Amino acid sequence: MTEPQKPRRRQSERAKTTRQQIISAAGLLFEEKGYEGAAINEIIELAGTNKGGFYFHFPGGRHDLAVAILNSTLAMEGLQPQELKLQEVVDTGSILAYRITKEADLRAALRLSLHKNARDIYGTPWPDWITINTTQLTEAQQRGEVRAGVSPTEQAYQIAGAWAGLVVVSEAIDGHLNNVEERVARMYMNLLSTIAHPGTLPEVDFSMDRGRRLYTAHLERKSTPPPDATA
Template sequence: MAQQQRALLTRQLILSSAAEIFDEKGFDSASIAEILDRSEVTKGALYFHFPSKEALAQAILEKAVTTEGVPPQELKLQELVDIGLLLAHRLPREPVLSAALRLSTDRSARFRFGTRWPDWLQVSTGLLQEAREHGETLPGLDPGEVAYLLLCGWTGTRVVGEGMPDRGSRLTEDVAALHRIMLPGIALPELLPRIEVTVARAKRLHRTWVRKNAAATRS
């Protein structure tokens, strides 16, 4: 078991190091030598877990779609907002998530590996369909169309913000603002006061998730 745990930790270390370099330089400019140097593992260890740089990119993209840390909510629209808020809070803190977005928006990498946009659309569309069935949304709402626009808005907020020094560190704040602006065109007016769209909520969700992970690791 100890050996298995060490192997998992080594794999995660390699993946995180590769993610940092992909995020900093892009896939094409990153090299295996830099990943080895950053992770401080042997070439044999790296190739044991990942046979190529392409395999590293694929493994990063496999982790792009995550709803970890978001518990089910009575209002499905709250759950949808929570996913966007928590992801915004996690992304600058987790190289793998940040690199997955970089790979998805990099033209060369996108054509080589594809993206996880369809999977994110499926998650968001499913929650919006549930919200519609529960009577939370405005009449005539198209869940797929709204999910697509939310995805475009979230991604654009990150991509544009990175190129603006005064907004690069404000992803959670900007994603919260995006949801506050869009929700009146999605939710029934009487439900809007019940949906919390704040940075404080993102931080609470993150703290709770981190504590649960720490407790699970100790046990």
């Protein structure tokens, strides 16, 4: 009974691989040339596929690719529940700060999200990210981690704007993102110092390598095969 399923599994794995290759190729070209400058034929060639394979996965062309890349910014992979909700606020941005130094898809997502007509063309992840941070900050306030009178929504807007601005300015000034993790860690420390309960702030880990540690642990968990149920 299991033998006929193997070809289907292999086909499914190949399809996933092809889809990711297309997304990765698009990420590189969107990052380099922007949304309008990245030609479909260039993406297909860089991905090592053909038009049939491309449009099978992305029938809407560049639009569907942009949506897929932007959705990757909200995957929140590596984020783990913490005793302090403020720690989760920091971890959300710290993981993405680490990933953006490694993944062209996320760098492309940031560029796409800052397009002046992004909301009308393919959407933008910023409202959803603000909602995530607002929810985290609201729960943190309910637990007494955040000072009374602080507006979680307003703070969430500030965090999103500060995070994006730091990444863009760091790359513009330095020509690379090697320093962005340290700058993001300091940003969170500065922002949270104005809203956190004095007894809570010392318990928050603002280490510049926290995002790397969390995401690396996540990848290790994903690559570890499940225990043999028959053992």
